[in-house]
Amino acid sequence: xxxxxxxxxxxxxxxxxxxxxxxxxxxxxxxxxxxxxxxxxxxxxxxxxxxxxxxxxxxxxxxxxxxxxxxxxxxxxxxxxxxxxxxxxxxxxxxxxxxxxxxxxxxxxxxxxxxxxxxxxxxxxxxxxxxxxxxxxxxxxxxxxxxxxxxxxxxxxxxxxxxxxxxxxxxxxxxxxxxxxxxxxxxxxxxxxxxxxxxxxxxxxxxxxxxxxxxxxxxxxxxxxxxxxxxxxxxxxxxxxxxxxxxxxxxxxxxxxxxxxxxxx
Amino acid sequence: xxxxxxxxxxxxxxxxxxxxxxxxxxxxxxxxxxxxxxxxxxxxxxxxxxxxxxxxxxxxxxxxxxxxxxxxxxxxxxxxxxxxxxxxxxxxxxxxxxxxxxxxxxxxxxxxxxxxxxxxxxxxxxxxxxxxxxxxxxxxxxxxxxxxxxxxxxxxxxxxxxxxxxxxxxxxxxxxxxxxxxxxxxxxxxxxxxxxxxxxxxxxxxxxxxxxxxxxxxxxxxxxxxxxxxxxxxxxxxxxxxxxxxxxxxxxxxxxxxxxxxxxxxxxxxxxxxxxxxxxxxxxxxxxxxxxxxxxxxxxxxxxxxx
Ligand SMILES: Nc1ncnc2c1ncn2[C@@H]1O[C@H](COP(=O)(O)OP(=O)(O)OP(=O)(O)O)[C@@H](O)[C@H]1O
Ligand SMILES: [Mg+2]
Numbered sequence: 078x079x080x081x082x083x084x085x086x087x088x089x090x091x092x093x094x095x096x097x098x099x100x101x102x103x104x105x106x107x108x109x110x111x112x113x114x115x116x117x118x119x120x121x122x123x124x125x126x127x128x129x130x131x132x133x134x135x136x137x138x139x140x141x142x143x144x145x146x147x148x149x150x151x152x153x154x155x156x157x158x159x160x161x162x163x164x165x166x167x168x169x170x171x172x173x174x175x176x177x178x179x180x181x182x183x184x185x186x187x188x189x190x191x192x193x194x195x196x197x198x199x200x201x202x203x204x205x206x207x208x209x210x211x212x213x214x215x216x217x218x219x220x221x222x223x224x225x226x227x228x229x230x231x232x233x234x235x236x237x238x239x240x241x242x243x244x245x246x247x248x249x250x251x252x253x254x255x256x257x258x259x260x261x262x263x264x265x266x267x268x269x270x271x272x273x274x275x276x277x278x279x280x281x282x283x284x285x286x287x288x289x290x291x292x293x294x295x296x297x298x299x300x301x302x303x304x305x306x307x308x309x310x311x312x313x314x315x316x317x318x319x320x321x322x323x324x325x326x327x328x329x330x331x332x333x334x335x336x337x338x339x340x341x342x
Numbered sequence: 343x344x345x346x347x348x349x350x351x352x353x354x355x356x357x358x359x360x361x362x363x364x365x366x367x368x369x370x371x372x373x374x375x376x377x378x379x380x381x382x383x384x385x386x387x388x389x390x391x392x393x394x395x396x397x398x399x400x401x402x403x404x405x406x407x408x409x410x411x412x413x414x415x416x417x418x419x420x421x422x423x424x425x426x427x428x429x430x431x432x433x434x435x436x437x438x439x440x441x442x443x444x445x446x447x448x449x450x451x452x453x454x455x456x457x458x459x460x461x462x463x464x465x466x467x468x469x470x471x472x473x474x475x476x477x478x479x480x481x482x483x484x485x486x487x488x489x490x491x492x493x494x495x496x497x498x499x500x501x502x503x504x505x506x507x508x509x510x511x512x513x514x515x516x517x518x519x520x521x522x523x524x525x526x527x528x529x530x531x532x533x534x535x536x537x538x539x540x541x542x543x544x545x546x547x548x549x550x551x552x553x554x555x556x557x558x559x560x561x562x563x564x565x566x567x568x569x570x571x572x573x574x575x576x577x578x579x580x581x582x583x584x585x586x587x588x589x590x591x592x593x594x595x596x597x598x599x600x601x602x603x604x605x606x607x608x609x610x611x612x613x614x615x616x617x618x619x620x621x622x623x624x625x626x627x628x629x630x631x632x633x634x635x636x637x638x639x640x641x642x643x644x645x646x647x648x649x
Contacts, residue, residue: 080448080449083445083448083449084449087434087437087441087445090436090437090441091434091436091437094436094437095436187432187434187435188428188430188431188432189432189433189434190432191398191428191430191432192426192428192432192446192488192491193449194398195396195397195398195421195424195426195428196421196446196449196450197418197421197422197449197450197451198449199418334398334399335398335399335400338393338398338399339359339399
């Protein structure tokens with residue numbers, strides 16, 4: 078297991094030499110931290126009376142039920158920001174795709190795969206190391222952005238009730254647990270593709286082709302989550318744990334050292 | 343299982359890639375502590391053989407044992423025991439020489455890694471440039487770094503696929519001396535090379551190989567088998583009647599006159615030379631030097647490969 082960490086450190090040493098990679102890792106999460114704050118600021122004095130808000134149908138009636146204890150602008154803030162929370166959950170899945178799709182085929186094209194496979198590293202260690210190296214920075218960047226957002230929300234919220242709703246156990250679970258699980262899912266697919274193709278560019282394209290629709294699917298599915306459902310999010314976590322484990326086992330099975338080294342067409 | 347004395351035992355080892363039969367029922371044993379040359383034309387299957395023996399690819403059929411571990415069954419043990427200089431010395435270009443080595447060293451669980459890294463970087467003349475990214479290195483420098491990588495974990499069995507390719511004469515000499523030292527330390531070395539002179543000087547035994555084995559012996563025995571032994575007599579003037587005189591001896595296999603030299607084929611020069619020298623002097627020859635003609639390994643190789 079120590080080898081996993083050695084590999085992760087090598088990957089980071091290699092990729093974070095490049096400032097551009099740091100930037101692209103941090104950019105999307107930061108954007109998702111700043112945008113909802115801007116919106117919160119803009120909707121700060123939308124409507125003070127919750128009944129006024131109900132009559133405008135700006136906020137779906139189902140959502141209104143969640144606004145118990147909030148005033149009109151609080152409810153509006155909560156509604157808009159909730160949609161960003163979904164994105165917060167999804168970014169860790171989007172950011173590492175490129176990095177992960179490069180993981181195996183990249184080593185092959187630089188001819189480092191052969192000496193690497195000649196070392197006593199087990200396939201599962203290799204894949205875990207590659208997957209973690211891609212997942213961890215994306216998750217950390219997202220969490221950091223979320224923290225920035227949470228601090229901003231404290232400052233900008235019209236009523237303390239809004240902050241309480243935004244930072245409740247449900248959303249924290251979504252971001253702290255579901256987000257990383259989604260990231261692992263996407264990364265595993267990308268690593269799997271990376272060990273099946275012969276060209277890093279193809280790996281990137283194919284991975285994007287696989288992972289982005291998945292993101293869309295999750296976003297569509299999760300729209301239901303806005304109408305707060307603790308059960309749904311827990312189910313999602315459970316299903317993802319099973320999926321991740323299965324996918325990862327599959328990726329390990331699929332990984333044929335010899336084929337990867339010798340197939341060029 | 344393998345004999346105690348053999349570091350590598352290969353039985354009927356075969357590898358095919360789709361239509362290409364790269365290695366065809368190869369059977370040889372490599373003795374512990376020897377330098378074993380694997381020679382053969384491009385595409386002969388040398389790299390493929392080395393890859394099978396270092397558990398990178400599996401044989402299509404046949405079996406092999408490396409350091410007592412069976413290929414295909416104890417791959418993990420083989421990988422920790424052997425060192426390999428791969429045909430293309432792939433390195434992480436963004437990382438420094440030192441970082442590259444320490445990464446691989448950690449993978450091999452090298453004890454006292456910093457000292458090992460320093461030792462080999464110094465030995466191969468890369469210490470001064472250890473913090474520079476390998477991407478900026480010349481081909482030969484990368485090659486030297488790859489040699490260091492193969493040695494970091496002090497492997498008992500070492501596979502070197504064209505170690506001196508791309509090296510300047512001085513560096514190539516250094517590497518050759520280095521390989522000779524490694525044998526002194528008791529390691530078993532399988533050396534692939536296209537430099538026949540290098541193989542001649544370094545290898546205890548040589549396998550000439552083109553999908554299957556063409557010949558296997560010590561360099562000198564290969565020469566003798568193919569060409570016999572030849573002794574050259576440098577004379578002040580080589581008169582034709584001297585050649586006739588030499589030919590009269592029943593043990594003489596052949597005589598050639600080239601300029602002022604007599605080139606005589608003998609099977610046992612150690613006992614036959616004194617007789618010939620005596621006779622020649624009495625027949626009026628003025629002998630300047632006597633020596634054995636060393637057939638170039640190149641000729642041996644050409645003969646074998648083109649047969
Ligand atoms: N990955 C591969 N896919 C298909 N054929 C291969 C592959 N690797 C090697 N071969 C074939 O196997 C044969 C032996 O190749 P190998 O690389 O072992 O030769 P070699 O003796 O190392 O040659 P060289 O002296 O040029 O390095 C060649 O015909 C080659 O085309
Ligand atoms: Mg080769």
